[in-house]
Amino acid sequence: MERGAAPSGAGLPRRDLLGAAGALGLSAFLAGCGVGGSGATGAEGSGKGTIRALFMKQAGYSEDDITKMTAGFHSANPGITVKTEFVSYEALHDKIVAAAPAGTYDVVLIDVIWPAELGSTRVITDVTRKWPEAWQREMFAGAVEVPRYGSRFYGVPWILDTKYLYYNDAHARRAKVEAGELDTWDGVLRAARAIKAAGVTRYPLVWSWQQAEALICDYAQLLGAFGGRFLDPSGRLAFNIGGGVRALEFMRRSIVEGLSNPVSTQSIEEDVRRIFSAGQASLALNWTYMAAQANDPRQSGVAGDVKVLRTPSGPGGRPGVNGSMALAISASSKQRAAAWKYISYLVSPPVQDRYAVSSLPVWTRSYDEPQVIRANPVLVPQAKRQLGDLIARPQVRSYNAVSQLLQSEIQKALLGQKTPQKALDDAAHRAEDLL
């Protein structure tokens, strides 16, 4: 077509522009009829029917475990059908939030850091009235705190976890390192130097220090050991004072000395497990699930050499990070009664004891059950002592935003772009507005 003959549609004619503006105005008018949308409203339901549950794929109970547990629930409750879905931990929060208005899921697995946010934004429902009083006495104190925000319960603890120190016994013996030396963080650094000097592994330590929540979990554990805290008694951020700074200096020093693998800043827990299981690291912090997988010859090249210890101590003690998770009911669920039955079944001692190989029970008495001890003989003795001493990350509504800031600033310190003090000061200064 010749240019001269072309209609004026090559540009954006005024009529089209007005039409587009009109359509936008109309849609904005319709959209504005309810700013918050018209999401589903929750209901107790009949206690029968179909419910949908959302879990995560990695760490804790495996997909296979949960499928078997659900099959057991179906046998015990023929009137309820549960459809399960699994996503990675990294996608779990956003999936819960995105699905909340539509009421897609009745039961959702939530992390210990989310009850404040998801409870106050009405994504999950308050189940305080459903909680049997005995549960508070029979569960670990750290477990009871998992779904609690203020005085209310927004779920039931299900995965009770913290990070343990894993070491390769064969590597330690080659470097003449005794297990007792790994009782303190200073001892861990000394052991790492000995392992490196003996040429056993180039980088003895590996961590999950990627810019993700995993980084805050490792930092929290070290912060507790060095006597720091996230919030002071008045509720102001305090990780940039004392132990919080010393913890970050410790992390940075381990990189500068070549003891921590530089790939740590790009790794999450699964990367740590792979590297440790390949024999490319001698010491690592990780969750319960690594004990079984690193000692499984089908998944690990160091099976049989993997030992587990409580987290090492520092000047502030040896608290493990509270990395537990809870089962919650979506606020939009129309089957809350059935959802509660399902949660009560999954959390019950017989079910948790039976699947203790992947995740340890929330019940104190389970740790004396032969079935549980047999399932995880390497870990249970350590867990029994460690789970009574946990450090929590701040239970604040804007936790995710605070955590994102902290992750970014900690990484700047780890990469040497800022001093630990400056990085934490900057994080605290910017995060103060979010609280």
Place this chain on the structure above:
Amino acid sequence: MTGMAIATRIRRRIRVPTLTGTGTREVRFAIALLLPAALVVFGVVIYPVGRTLVLSLFGVDSAMPGHYPFVGLRNYAKAFTDPAFYPVLWHTVYFTFVSTALELTLGIGVAMVLNAPLKARWLWRSIVVLPWALPTIVDGALWRWIYNGQYGALNGLLSTLHISHTDHQWLGSPFLALNMVIVADVWKNTSIVAFFVLAGLQTIPHELYEAARMDGAGPVRSFLRVTLPLLRPSIAVVLILRTIEAFKVFDIIYVMTGGGPASGTQTVAFYTYQQAFSNQLFGYGSALAYLIALAVFALAMVYLRILRQGAMAGVR
């Protein structure tokens, strides 16, 4: 708008001088055919656009229905006072400029090769299109593995070739990581650029090259004086499309780096997603989404302007 009004408007558009009974039936039939598409466009494009606009004017801080305060343009103002916004804007502009430039340069080269009289040309063309056919999530996971500083294939290759025995941390520092993500993006998207350019190359008459050769032009001169000028329409189209796509980059960042290290690979789209879904700041996230939309709209205007100026002559 009433059915008659729409009919009148369509009549005007298609320049039907008078409507006979048959004409009216045709118009109604046309409307009936257009209606499903119009409803879909309204439902999946126009309504969300309007709703996002409304949300951006309110302090919405939950995914759930409720009453939220009207904040006017404060969410937009917040973007420009947010200290995290300018670094992510810079990362986005850098990503857009470098990835588009590389994809264009390499895409022209690949297209020239694919246009040459090669044996089994269909096979080469099929191979070249493969990276583009891969889902971005797979592409991101693939390159994350290649770049891994501990067991990655790139370090393995460099070591095997005795080029370097150091474990390079390709995603370990912010600026390097941003560039490595660009490489992954270029690997995937060069093929689509190449195919656009290849389509343009095939419209150039062979006689022009013969005439140029008879006038004493060598291959370089032929390329500069014949090929490039005649490729301008294709290049302009693909340049603008890739620029817009690169500006909206999200998925490859999400998979490869999660925005790290030290927030060095966060882009505007990633930051918007994080604010809206991870932090439940839907009002602020909507304002950021609108700013992205405005930037994309501005780029689209440039595209239309180039069209109008005749650089795209023959391409409509």
